[in-house]
Amino acid sequence: MPAHPLLTTPFAPDATAAEIVRDVDLTGRRAVVTGGASGIGAETVRALAAAGAQVTIATRRPEGAEPLVREFAASTGGGTVRTEALDLADLSSVDAFVRAWRGPLDILVANAGIMALPTRTLSAEGWEMQLATNFLGHFALATGLYGPLREAGSARVVVVSSGAHLATPFDFDDPHFARRPYDPWAAYGQSKTADVLLAVGARRWAGDGITANAMAPGYILTNLQRHLSDETMRAFGVMDDEGNLTPLPYYKTPAQGAATSVLLAASPLLDGVTGRYFEDNQEAPTVPGGEDATGGVAAHATDPDSADRLWEYAADAVR
Numbered sequence: 001m002p003a004h005p006l007l008t009t010p011f012a013p014d015a016t017a018a019e020i021v022r023d024v025d026l027t028g029r030r031a032v033v034t035g036g037a038s039g040i041g042a043e044t045v046r047a048l049a050a051a052g053a054q055v056t057i058a059t060r061r062p063e064g065a066e067p068l069v070r071e072f073a074a075s076t077g078g079g080t081v082r083t084e085a086l087d088l089a090d091l092s093s094v095d096a097f098v099r100a101w102r103g104p105l106d107i108l109v110a111n112a113g114i115m116a117l118p119t120r121t122l123s124a125e126g127w128e129m130q131l132a133t134n135f136l137g138h139f140a141l142a143t144g145l146y147g148p149l150r151e152a153g154s155a156r157v158v159v160v161s162s163g164a165h166l167a168t169p170f171d172f173d174d175p176h177f178a179r180r181p182y183d184p185w186a187a188y189g190q191s192k193t194a195d196v197l198l199a200v201g202a203r204r205w206a207g208d209g210i211t212a213n214a215m216a217p218g219y220i221l222t223n224l225q226r227h228l229s230d231e232t233m234r235a236f237g238v239m240d241d242e243g244n245l246t247p248l249p250y251y252k253t254p255a256q257g258a259a260t261s262v263l264l265a266a267s268p269l270l271d272g273v274t275g276r277y278f279e280d281n282q283e284a285p286t287v288p289g290g291e292d293a294t295g296g297v298a299a300h301a302t303d304p305d306s307a308d309r310l311w312e313y314a315a316d317a318v319r
Ligand SMILES: NC(=O)c1ccc[n+]([C@@H]2O[C@H](COP(=O)([O-])OP(=O)(O)OC[C@H]3O[C@@H](n4cnc5c(N)ncnc54)[C@H](OP(=O)(O)O)[C@@H]3O)[C@@H](O)[C@H]2O)c1
Pocket: 034, 035, 036, 037, 038, 039, 040, 041, 058, 059, 060, 061, 064, 086, 087, 088, 089, 090, 111, 112, 113, 114, 115, 133, 160, 161, 162, 163, 216, 217, 218, 219, 220, 221, 222, 223, 224, 225
C-alpha cells in the first residue's frame, strides 16, 4: 500500500446505505450490482436506485430480483432497476453478459459471493468454486467491461471482500486446492484476499478515469451463511436450540452492511481514490494479518507485486 494518510469520512460504522447517498444525485449514472437480488447487494441496489441511478441486478435468479424491480417501477424518484442473467461461476455466462452490455458503465459493484462450501466443489471451468465465483468470475466481468467503464469517463469499481481475507494469503502454487487439503475457510479467505488484490491491480486503470476499491461489510446475517451447519451457527452464537437466528450485538443489518459499498460506489469523498480498502465507512489501516487479526487490511492483500502477479494469473485463466 502506498504511504498516504488514511481517508476518513463523517459516516459512523452503523450508518446505512441510504444515509450515505442522502445528498448524492446519481441521475443518469448506470450501475451493475452482482448478486443484487439479496442481502447486502439488494440494499446496495436500493440505495443507488434511490439516488437516481439506472441499476442492473446481475443475478443467477432474475425472478428473485422481481420485488426490487417492482419497487422502483412504482417509484417516481428517477432511479430504475432491471435484471440481467449472470452466473459468475461460468465464463460463458459472464461472456454473454459482457456482450449484451451497451453503452457506458459508471459503477460496477462486485458483490456476489459464496462462503465456506463444506466440500471442494469445482466450477464449469474446473476452478475451486469460491475462487471462481468470488474472484475469477468478477475479474472476467470487470476486465470484460473495461471498455464501457472507460467510456463512462470517471467510473468506479467496488469489490466486496471480507475480514476473512486477513487469515489467508493467495496461494499461487495451488489456488484450487488440487494438491493441498481443502479447507472451506481457507478457500473463502483466499478468494477474499484475491478480491482486495483485484482492486489494487486495477490501479492500472487510473489513467482511464476508472478507480477501484475494496471493502468489508462487517457481520450480517444473510443467505451467505447457507453452507454453514447448525452446529457452526450455534458455535458462532447466532442460533439458539430451536434454530432461531439472532444477530450478535455488533452485527449489522443488510442496510448498514451495504453502506461502505455505496460509499465507494457513489460518494464524492471517494473521487479519484483507487486501490484502497475500507471497513465501517473508513479507510482501514494495513496490518500484518493472520488468524488473530480482527480488523484492518492485511499486507498480503495490498502488496502491489502480488496484485500484478494475480492480475496476470487471472488474465491468463479467463482468456
Ligand atoms: N454477510 C456477511 O456477514 C458478509 C461478511 C463479509 C463479506 N460478505 C460479502 O458480502 C457479499 C454479499 O453477501 P451477502 O451477505 O449479501 O450474502 P447473500 O445474500 O447470499 O448474497 C450473495 C449473492 O451472491 C449471489 N451469487 C452467488 N453465487 C453466484 C454466482 N455464481 N453467480 C452470480 N451470483 C451469485 C447470490 O445469488 P443466488 O441467490 O443466486 O445464490 C446472492 O444474491 C459477498 O461477497 C460476501 O462474501 C458478507
